[in-house]
Amino acid sequence: MPQSRPRIIPEATVARLAVYLRVLAGLADGGRSHVSSGELASAAGVNPAGLRKDLSYLGPCGVRGVGYSVSGLRDRLTDALGGERSRPCVLIGIGRLGSALADYAGFASRGFEFVGLLDTDPATVGHRVGGLQVRPVQELEAVVAETHATIGVITTPAEVAQSVCDRLVSVGVRSILNFAPVALTVPAGVDVRKVDLSVELQVLAFLDQQRDGTPPLLAPLRPAQGVAR
Amino acid sequence: MPQSRPRIIPEATVARLAVYLRVLAGLADGGRSHVSSGELASAAGVNPAGLRKDLSYLGPCGVRGVGYSVSGLRDRLTDALGGERSRPCVLIGIGRLGSALADYAGFASRGFEFVGLLDTDPATVGHRVGGLQVRPVQELEAVVAETHATIGVITTPAEVAQSVCDRLVSVGVRSILNFAPVALTVPAGVDVRKVDLSVELQVLAFLDQQRDGTPPLLAPLRPAQGVAR
DNA sequence: GCGACTTTGTTCAGGCGTTCACAAGCGGTT
DNA sequence: AACCGCTTGTGAACGCCTGAACAAAGTCGC
Numbered sequence: 277m278p279q280s281r282p283r284i285i286p287e288a289t290v291a292r293l294a295v296y297l298r299v300l301a302g303l304a305d306g307g308r309s310h311v312s313s314g315e316l317a318s319a320a321g322v323n324p325a326g327l328r329k330d331l332s333y334l335g336p337c338g339v340r341g342v343g344y345s346v347s348g349l350r351d352r353l354t355d356a357l358g359g360e361r362s363r364p365c366v367l368i369g370i371g372r373l374g375s376a377l378a379d380y381a382g383f384a385s386r387g388f389e390f391v392g393l394l395d396t397d398p399a400t401v402g403h404r405v406g407g408l409q410v411r412p413v414q415e416l417e418a419v420v421a422e423t424h425a426t427i428g429v430i431t432t433p434a435e436v437a438q439s440v441c442d443r444l445v446s447v448g449v450r451s452i453l454n455f456a457p458v459a460l461t462v463p464a465g466v467d468v469r470k471v472d473l474s475v476e477l478q479v480l481a482f483l484d485q486q487r488d489g490t491p492p493l494l495a496p497l498r499p500a501q502g503v504a505r
Numbered sequence: 506m507p508q509s510r511p512r513i514i515p516e517a518t519v520a521r522l523a524v525y526l527r528v529l530a531g532l533a534d535g536g537r538s539h540v541s542s543g544e545l546a547s548a549a550g551v552n553p554a555g556l557r558k559d560l561s562y563l564g565p566c567g568v569r570g571v572g573y574s575v576s577g578l579r580d581r582l583t584d585a586l587g588g589e590r591s592r593p594c595v596l597i598g599i600g601r602l603g604s605a606l607a608d609y610a611g612f613a614s615r616g617f618e619f620v621g622l623l624d625t626d627p628a629t630v631g632h633r634v635g636g637l638q639v640r641p642v643q644e645l646e647a648v649v650a651e652t653h654a655t656i657g658v659i660t661t662p663a664e665v666a667q668s669v670c671d672r673l674v675s676v677g678v679r680s681i682l683n684f685a686p687v688a689l690t691v692p693a694g695v696d697v698r699k700v701d702l703s704v705e706l707q708v709l710a711f712l713d714q715q716r717d718g719t720p721p722l723l724a725p726l727r728p729a730q731g732v733a734r
Numbered sequence: 735g736c737g738a739c740t741t742t743g744t745t746c747a748g749g750c751g752t753t754c755a756c757a758a759g760c761g762g763t764t
Numbered sequence: 765a766a767c768c769g770c771t772t773g774t775g776a777a778c779g780c781c782t783g784a785a786c787a788a789a790g791t792c793g794c
Contacts, residue, residue, distance in 0.1 A: 285711075285715075287708065287712075290707075290708050290711045290712075291704050291707075291708050293711075294701075294703070294704040294707040294708065295688075295701070295704060297707075298686055298703075319688065320688055321688025321689075321690075322688075356711070357707055357710060357711050357714075358707070358710040358711055358713070358714040359714075363706075363710050365706070371605075372604065372605035372608065372609065373605045373606075373609065375601065375605065376600075376601035376602045376604065376605040377602075377702070379601065380601065380602065380702065382686065382702065382703045383702070383703055383706065386703050386706070386707060387710075388703070388706050388710075426713060427706065427709055427710070427713070450713060450716065451709040451710070451712065451713045452709075453705055453706060453709060457527055457611065459524075459548065459549055459550025459551075460550075461550075465716070467709060467712045467713070469705050469708060469709060471700065471702070471705060472523075472524070473606070473609065473611065473612070473700070474523070474527075474611045474612055474615050474617070475520050475523040475524060476682055476698050476700060477592075477594075477612065477615070477617050477656065477682060478519075478520075478523040478526075478586055478587070478615060479516065479519050479520050479523065479698060480656055480680040480681075480682060480696060480698055481586060481587040481592055481616075481617075481656070481680070482514075482519045482585070482586050482587055483516075483519075483680065483696045484587065484655060484656070484679060484680045484696070485586075485587040485588070487679065487694070487696075
């Protein structure tokens with residue numbers, strides 16, 4: 277029964293596959309030829325059984341009693357995640373964060389290349405950032421058309437993020453990474469991932485407060501304490 | 506029955522509460538006094554029923570038939586997420602990303618203040634970034650002690666992230682936001698949140714490929730195709 | 735003052751993701 | 765050639781979160 281891969285891969289698994297791939301790259305550099313699921317899982321910070329389940333979505337790719345071939349697994353993961361072909365990206369909003377992303381080495385090494393940087397501020401337009409010249413945002417459609425960019429990264433202020441998003445979608449960009457603190461509305465068939473930095477900090481603050489504050493709540497020493505009202 | 510709040514709030518809910526809080530701030534600036542769950546949910550990009558469930562963890566805070574008081578709900582959310590008190594943070598690794606975070610306005614407006622910037626590079630140490638002078642990473646323990654920082658943000662290269670993390674934990678920091686592409690190991694009682702930018706892009710790339718590639722996979726036209734082997 | 739409409743708060747079912755535990759399979763050894 | 769230990773792959777249970785339907789409750793209009 278040669279059913280190739282009828283299963284669908286959960287998005288949470290996909291995210292972890294990317295992590296495994298990075299760990300494998302490190303192991304390959306270290307000259308390792310084989311890894312066990314336990315070692316790989318510990319390096320990636322996940323449960324070994326979960327890791328095996330994640331990998332099983334790609335079909336059997338290990339050898340029982342031995343483990344996984346580092347190079348073999350790396351190739352298979354690379355393939356599953358979209359191959360090695362370079363993915364052209366456009367970045368809109370060249371502020372501090374945008375500039376940092378524009379020449380973040382971690383992207384280029386994984387096949388993501390910025391082919392267009394756009395901003396509204398005349399003081400920013402024309403500057404070189406990460407080997408690329410910033411162009412006025414009016415040229416967004418032209419840049420996407422001439423570079424065939426497939427991914428758009430939005431690091432604009434929140435107020436203009438939706439309009440930038442709409443323009444990206446209108447010229448065929450179907451993958452958007454949004455750093456602006458707003459919920460973008462997109463038609464079906466377009467994927468948006470949101471990274472919200474202050475939310476991350478706020479969750480940490482909550483957990484911190486909970487650590488200090490919930491012991492009294494979970495195990496109230498004095499029920500009749502001054503919890504007025 | 507004056508049971509205060511026996512329930513525990515799921516982490517996913519906490520993250521959304523932070524989003525609601527930001528939306529409410531915008532509504533308050535716009536002069537709105539009341540909102541319905543539907544409107545708030547649409548602005549936050551979530552389901553109305555889910556929003557009401559999220560808010561119900563804080564106890565009843567709306568008025569049936571009317572909606573939620575913007576200022577009242579904002580105060581209650583602010584309180585639930587840790588109050589308005591300023592949270593001192595230290596940032597280790599003042600590269601491009603670190604610099605961008607150091608003077609990201611979105612943090613300060615939510616009560617997160619960087620009180621220490623640290624780096625190893627002598628060329629970076631001493632520079633002013635976001636109104637603060639970068640200090641050598643050797644002084645990490647001293648900086649945490651004198652500023653009483655409770656949150657550590659790591660934007661170093663992956664290789665040194667774990668050692669920086671260990672040092673933060675050793676001086677009492679129990680909340681860590683990690684941008685380095687490694688899984689940090691911490692003792693129980695310490696919370697780590699990880700932001701992995703290239704994973705986000707890789708997930709987008711996968712979804713993009715899946716959109717184009719899976720139709721043949723999900724609905725195989727020819728089961729007996731050349732799936733040799 | 736009463737009724738009807740609106741909106742919240744809650745309860746219920748469904749799906750998804752994670753975890754544990756076991757059987758299958760391969761290499762090395764005797 | 766057969767056995768033993770090790771590791772993968774998978775099946776099932778558990779728990780969490782999400783999405784929808786219903787009841788309570790308050791307000792506005794008459």
